[in-house]
Amino acid sequence: MSGMSPRIDQQEPEPDARAVNEPPIDGDSAKMVSCIPRLRRYARALLGDPAAADDLVQDTLERAWTRRHSWRGNGDMRAWLFSIMHNLHVDQRRRQGGLTVITNDEASAPPARATQEDALALRDLDAALAMLPAEQREVLLLVALEDMSYNQIALTLDISIGTVMSRLSRGREKLRLLTSGGSGHAMQRKVR
Amino acid sequence: MNQPAIVEADLQAYVDNRLPADRRADVEAFLREHPDVSERVRAYVEQKAAIQALHHEELDEAIPERLLRAAIGQGAPPRHALRMSMISSRGPAWQIAAGLVIAIAGAAAGWGGRSQLTADRAALHRPQSTGIKEGESLPRWAAMAHQVYSSDAKRPVELGAQEKPQLVKWLSHRLQTTIQPPSLSAFGYHLLGGRLLSGPQGPVAQFMYQDTTGQRLTLYVSSEHTAGPKEGFRFAREGPVNVYYWYYDKFGYALSADIDQARLERLATSACKQLEAS
Numbered sequence: 001m002s003g004m005s006p007r008i009d010q011q012e013p014e015p016d017a018r019a020v021n022e023p024p025i026d027g028d029s030a031k032m033v034s035c036i037p038r039l040r041r042y043a044r045a046l047l048g049d050p051a052a053a054d055d056l057v058q059d060t061l062e063r064a065w066t067r068r069h070s071w072r073g074n075g076d077m078r079a080w081l082f083s084i085m086h087n088l089h090v091d092q093r094r095r096q097g098g099l100t101v102i103t104n105d106e107a108s109a110p111p112a113r114a115t116q117e118d119a120l121a122l123r124d125l126d127a128a129l130a131m132l133p134a135e136q137r138e139v140l141l142l143v144a145l146e147d148m149s150y151n152q153i154a155l156t157l158d159i160s161i162g163t164v165m166s167r168l169s170r171g172r173e174k175l176r177l178l179t180s181g182g183s184g185h186a187m188q189r190k191v192r
Numbered sequence: 193m194n195q196p197a198i199v200e201a202d203l204q205a206y207v208d209n210r211l212p213a214d215r216r217a218d219v220e221a222f223l224r225e226h227p228d229v230s231e232r233v234r235a236y237v238e239q240k241a242a243i244q245a246l247h248h249e250e251l252d253e254a255i256p257e258r259l260l261r262a263a264i265g266q267g268a269p270p271r272h273a274l275r276m277s278m279i280s281s282r283g284p285a286w287q288i289a290a291g292l293v294i295a296i297a298g299a300a301a302g303w304g305g306r307s308q309l310t311a312d313r314a315a316l317h318r319p320q321s322t323g324i325k326e327g328e329s330l331p332r333w334a335a336m337a338h339q340v341y342s343s344d345a346k347r348p349v350e351l352g353a354q355e356k357p358q359l360v361k362w363l364s365h366r367l368q369t370t371i372q373p374p375s376l377s378a379f380g381y382h383l384l385g386g387r388l389l390s391g392p393q394g395p396v397a398q399f400m401y402q403d404t405t406g407q408r409l410t411l412y413v414s415s416e417h418t419a420g421p422k423e424g425f426r427f428a429r430e431g432p433v434n435v436y437y438w439y440y441d442k443f444g445y446a447l448s449a450d451i452d453q454a455r456l457e458r459l460a461t462s463a464c465k466q467l468e469a470s
Contacts (some may be wrong), residue, residue, distance in 0.1 A: 030431050032263045033255075034343050040259070041250040045243075054256060061262035125242050144210055144243040150210070152240045165201040172204070 028068055031077045032061065038146065039081060045141050046089065047131050056092070060085040082146070083156045086138065093134060128178040136171030139164055198222045203229070224395045251347070275328040303382050331437050334412035334446030335430030337389055337398055342408035349385030349400050360385050363397040367415045369443065374411070374466035381409055409449040411463060415442070425460060427453060436460035440468060 039060060043053035064071070064084050071080050129137055142148045150167060150168075154161045195218050198364035205211045208218045341348050349357040356373075357407040364370050366388055373383055389396040399411040428435045430448075434456050436447035445467065447460045 017333045029264045030339055033260060034340060035341075036255050036259050036263060037253070039249045040253070040255070041247050044250060045247050054259060057261045058259055061259060065262065107368075125246055129243070140243065144240045145247055150205075165204060168204050169200050172207075172236045172239060173232075175239055176232065179239070180235070 012124060012156050026090065028071070028077075032064060032068075032081070035078050035081050036061070038078065039085060042082070042141055042145055043085065045129070046134070046137060048126070056085060056089060059088050074151075078146075079148075079152055083140070083158070086157055089134075125175075125179060128175055131178060132171050132174055136167045136174065139167040140171045140175070145166060203233055203451040204236075207233060207240060235465070252350075253345075322333055330412075330414060330444045330446055331426070331428035331435040331448075332430055333396075333414070334410070334437065334448050335428075335433040335435050337412055338398070338408075338433055338435075338448035339431070341387065341398065341400065349407070350387035352385040353383040355385075356383070356392060358448040363413075366395045367397055367413065367443075369415070370470065371397060371413060372467075372470040374470075376401050376409070376459055376463065378462070379455075380404065381459070384408070407449070407451065409447065409459065412444075412446040412448065414444040414446075425457070425464070427457070438464055440464075 024109045036057065039057045043060075044050050047053045047056065060081060064081055067084075071077065083086060129140070132140070139153060142153045142156065148156065150161050150164050153164050157164070159167075198219055202211065202215065202219050206216060211219060211239055223233060224401065242278070265398050351362065360370075360372060363386055373386065375383075380403045382403075384400040386397060386399040389398055394415045396415070397413040399413075401409045401411070403409075425436050425438050428437065432450050433448050434451065435446050435448045436456055436459075438460070439445070445464070447456065447463055449456055449459075
């Protein structure tokens with residue numbers, strides 16, 4: 001213990017470490033930063049392209065930062081950030097595809113018949129996920145990766161719980177058909 | 193049977209474990225009678241686990257600097273300015289760049305990043321600067337790492353305390369010294385485990401402790417501090433996190449927690465004694 005006198009230096013910030021016009025670091029920034037790994041993971045799973053995913057996360061954080069005063073400190077920061085990301089992603093899809101935002105959940109059904117090669121590729125879960133309509137993929141990922149309740153998902157995506165449930169069941173069924181070989185004609189008994 | 197009929201939404205909620213117990217029992221009874229539906233539900237459960245497994249590792253990845261900057265309100269304009277000055281600076285550019293690697297491997301984060309980044313930027317404008325001084329960076333890095341991992345409910349550590357021999361061996365090997373996590377049980381904290389990070393100066397070991405209320409405390413051990421010996425404990429407050437840090441034999445140590453200064457000081461004193469004795 002030599003050299004370990006219990007002397008306490010209160011470390012002051014370096015004079016040049018904080019520019020005059022920068023507010024002190026607050027807990028909100030900390031919360032925002034701690035959400036980054038989750039935002040990145042979700043964006044990557046959603047978009048499939050890591051670089052595009054990070055761009056989306058960056059846009060999300062920048063928008064969140066400029067609007068941070070609209071976030072009530074007691075709310076769920078994660079849900080707030082995910083909803084910002086969702087809105088940006090919707091804007092992006094609209095710009096890129098010229099698609100209507102409210103897409104028919106029945107659109108883009110799995111291929112009716114898959115070749116042997118397709119079937120192999122489709123066993124790749126990632127590839128299968130990418131084939132789902134984005135609306136269904138969103139719900140599946142929020143359930144699986146973020147463990148959000150259906151109600152939280154409804155609020156985050158600004159849709160009804162009924163829509164959440166319908167996208168979830170359609171998405172899961174499509175994914176199941178895709179990963180089990182891709183033949184769409186294994187009709188399952190539907191529960192009323 | 194006066195129960196409401198099982199509908200598709202019940203099956204989904206069953207997969208997600210979001211049904212009340214009695215309804216869950218209803219669904220289970222239904223599935224026993226309907227093997228085809230049961231098979232489908234089983235596939236959904238597997239599918240969900242597979243999605244989780246597919247993306248399990250990603251939470252541990254290093255965060256690119258541009259995202260950290262965006263989260264602390266230093267978005268596009270500073271980034272551009274920064275790049276320009278990095279291109280134009282010669283000599284210590286590599287070291288400066290190293291100082292800018294904000295990503296602590298595995299997910300750096302923290303409001304501490306803000307002052308850190310500002311300091312980095314200032315360093316960029318001093319051509320002779322060799323980057324960040326350790327005294328400035330150690331508590332901030334430690335607090336950032338504390339914030340990121342202590343708030344992680346699912347995977348706060350890479351290797352748990354139940355595998356302590358392997359943990360000690362692994363981290364000792366990577367830091368090229370024998371490092372035994374101190375016992376803080378006298379203060380009510382037990383070891384949860386640890387993880388390896390990469391800090392601005394090289395590999396970093398982080399040990400995490402927890403008390404019975406779930407309060408977490410982290411010990412950050414950073415290697416390759418080449419500056420001369422520095423005596424004494426220092427205290428820094430980084431956002432909501434209090435940090436005691438000290439240097440000993442080329443290593444920097446920092447104990448971080450969201451607890452009051454006096455209590456943290458007692459913990460740090462004990463940790464320090466044990467580390468130097470080991």
